[in-house]
Amino acid sequence: MNEPIRDRLVSLRRSLHRHPEPAWREFYTTARLVEEIRAIGVDELAVGPDAYDPADRMAVPEVRRLASWDRWARDRGADPDLLDRMAGGNTGAVAVLERGEGPAIGLRVDIDALFIEESLDEDHAPVSEGFRSEIDGTMHACGHDVHMTWGLAVLEAIKESDFSGRLVVFFQPAEETSGGGCPMAKSEFADDLDYLLAAHVGLDHPTGEVVAGIEKPLAMCHVDATIHGTSAHAGKAPNEGDNAMHAMGTAIENAYGIPRHSDGMTRVNIGYAEAGSASNVIAEEAHMEAEARGETNELMAYMKEKFERTVKSAATMHGCRADVEVVSESPRADSDPELQALVSEAASGVPGIDHVLPAADFGASEDATFLMERVQQDGGLATYVIVGTDHPTSHHTPTFDVDEDSLEHGVDVLVETIRELERRHPVPHVDEGTDVGDVADPEGSE
Structure with missing residues (x-):
């Protein structure tokens, strides 16, 4: 793992894809993330019950349903001390970089998989290229393997930059059951955030397209x-x-x-x-x-x-x-137009991004809205960004996959957005109902 994450985005994503774990069972996944985060070097790392109050979790399986997943992680060499800390399904982690004066920015990525049997079709890239799920009946069929890769790569990039401020990366479990967003939002790590970014790959937006902020999540x-x-x-x-x-x-x-x-x-x-x-x-x-x-x-x-x-x-x-x-x-929470405008500008300058939509209706549900709502209620701004990818079939299907060019696109869009937030902080609030296109850089930068 001495090789920079930026140079192994594809191999890291494929490694995570091979080991999918559903909600509150992400034992091996969390241990793998912690291994990478420790190699990056952060100022604070909280795992499982240190990252949130376990009592705030929702949709937690019975303990007897977790035992086989714990054994599976141990058999594959996950750190036993970490697994002991995650007892009872307290998975997930929060990583913090403290870099002096500046904005406090949160980035939320989800880490769980789905109970779907991945296709054995030779035309399915994970099969033909050797990174199909190794766990029967379970699959990363919604791109969370991509999201985790983004989270780690962004953390590394900001650590190596001259960023000034605080970056909090939430590696959130149990999104698919809407069980993990609430405890993360209630945790101390969500305190006093000026901005919150959440991100998703694809969702019927093609490679090279970015949606700066979703609206109308259900x-x-x-x-x-x-x-x-x-x-x-x-x-x-x-x-x-x-x-x-x-x-x-x-x-x-x-x-x-x-x-x-x-x-x-x-x-x-x-x-x-x-x-x-x-x-x-x-x-x-x-x-x-x-x-x-x-x-x-x-x-x-x-x-x-x-x-x-x-x-x-x-x-x-x-x-x-x-x-x-x-x-x-999970509640409804809409993206703030101020951040939609800023992300639009940041993404427009990213190589490989040829189309930026300021906003799009979501039409589905997401428990990142807990974190968005928390930050907004505390006076901050939040947005949920979509980074497009060509996926051969729909999300939540056995043949779902991504165009791996979107790995680099997502990292670049998120890093550029974080640096732009640093440069422009504090981003001024605008009146409700203001058109995103009317929220311009006060200094008129292009």
Whole structure:
């Protein structure tokens, strides 16, 4: 690891791609990140429970579901002392550079993977070039391997520069379940940040394109629902049972019939459902995992309340009862136009970037919004940047991959933005509703 990260962006990204770990199971990933961060040399490094309060985590798996992931990391040589510190799924890290007077800038990158089996198709580059996931059923199918590479490379570049100020890099776990953004936002490391940058690769924007700041991310909640019925012999005495599976079917059908709202976009989806034990047994229990989204926090709350009512009503209709639990959620937070304008200017001068969009609607959800909201509420500015990449198939699919030119693009855009924030600090606030194009450099630099 003596070779600079900037000279091994591709190999580092591919190494991370081979070892994907889902939310709160990122044991090996965190250990690998810490190894790189220690080689860079930072002024403060907090791992797991030292980076946040574990009580603030959301969507944490049962401890028994974590043990195999801990063993897997140990078998592959992860530092056992680090793994002990991450016991209970307290993964992730925060790295801090203190470089004298200047702005306090946060950079958030996410580190978790998805429960997706990566393609074995020889046309899939990770297969043909030998860096396919080594963990069955798990894959970096959303580019978080790229994001981690950016985070490390930016940290190294700023460390080696004459930057003056404070840089805090959040290597955040559990984005896919909206479980890790909240504890990071509540931590001491989010205190007194002047600016917060979050970044994502791709999202249907091609290589060479940058979106300076997203708008209209959907507020979202993950909801688990369990319906409790009464089992009975399906042939001899079906009337003696209360069919949890039938109740679940009614709940699913009715959930998709929840009225949309005139105030804006709403979404509901049941992504996982299971029930029953045998064909001749009335199902005693049924379980669903769902999500509700809305264009605003209020619209998400509307969908969440309607979904809970729908499930409980369906259970009652069939003589059952339902437990509904919100396991995680994330708010809406829009990018600030001041930073959108600054990122637009910074990105325009980066080699390989030929198109910059000041803003774009996001249309999905992200728990980086917790950090964005925290910084904005404290008087700072935040933006969520998209660095385009040509990806052959959509995010969250078995054949997702990236154009590795975007590795260098992302590093350059983020480093240039951080240096520009240093030069222009304090970036003045503008009135709400100001067009991004109207927020110009006060000195008129090109």
